[in-house]
Amino acid sequence: MNISVRMTAGEFAAQVNGEMSDPGLASLEICGFQTLEAAGEQDLSFVSDTKHARKALESKARILTVPRDVKLEGKPLIRVQQVWKAVLKAMELFHSLPESEPEIHPAAVISPDAVLGANLSVGPGAVIESGAEIGDNCIIAAFCYIGIGTKIGSNCLLHPRVTIMRDCIIGNRVILHPGAVIGSDGFKYEVIDGLPTKIPQVGRVIIEDDAEIGANTCIDRAFLTETRIGRGCKLDNLIQIGHNVQLGPYCLMAAQVGIAGSTRLGMGCILGGQVGVRDNITLGDGVMVAAQSGLSKDIPPGKQVFGTPAVEIKEYIRREANLRHLPELIERMKEKTPESGG
16 A cells, blocks of 8 residues: 555546535545445545445545446545546555566576566566567566566566466566466377377467466466467466467456366356366357356357356256256156056
8 A cells, every 4th residue: 555645535536537526525635545344534435336335325435436326415425437447546546566676686597598678677586598588667576487488578567486388478468476377288198009198288378468367377388389368368366278278358267267178269258266168169259157157068159158068047047947846846746646556
């Protein structure tokens, strides 16, 4: 938290193109940004929608940022068009990390023929191998590993212990969280002479611009070509992406999703936690998969599915409703079925 920041409500409203509920409140001073429950008497907070109205009325926050259609009697408000855009600005102002000068730590190990961009920070214990290229304004935190020939764009953030194996390509403004492993071997074995035999994975991983990869998520390199994570994809922690998988732009995945090899996802797919997707199938653009579902076949664009094997949500609800009546139906059938003779 940036404790040195103090500003008036009017100054913040101007930065987010907001409108004060009472212009006379513009001089109120705010010095922090918190949730409704945690906010103190000098803090700014926010209400994302009307279902949080009760919490907002009970909050001690000095002033609230709200959507333009939200009304909270007796509360000082800053009305905005997009609340979450205003939240990002508040985070930037009140919770930004202190800036530090870029430096390459003397305990980092960097190959002489690695190509390093300007304003680069490299933490202690980081290893950058031969032929690697890193763009401008990147932060490579402690104990990261960047393999031979890997290329990283500009303004990327690699948190501690990120591993990027050889020949991978990382775009611009990519964030890799602690423990992420990019370019590990794909799990490919074939039976040869009666035994499971490893098939080498000599392809690569490509992560496009503005993607974010969660902690301890693993993305396997391709068999011969590439595993690709599309522009703007957001992957949560503990996700497994198999070899040759292709994710379209702006896919979202919650924790513990597993996608088997050579599966393709279209643009804007959303997968809930612990979803499992078999190999060699295709999910069309905009497919939404509810948590803990299992997918075994192609899903057309725009469908919302649930269950194992996954079906359209309306079909799943209909089946569940019928199952509730199953015990009753069984009893009725027993009553109507005559006992067999000895």
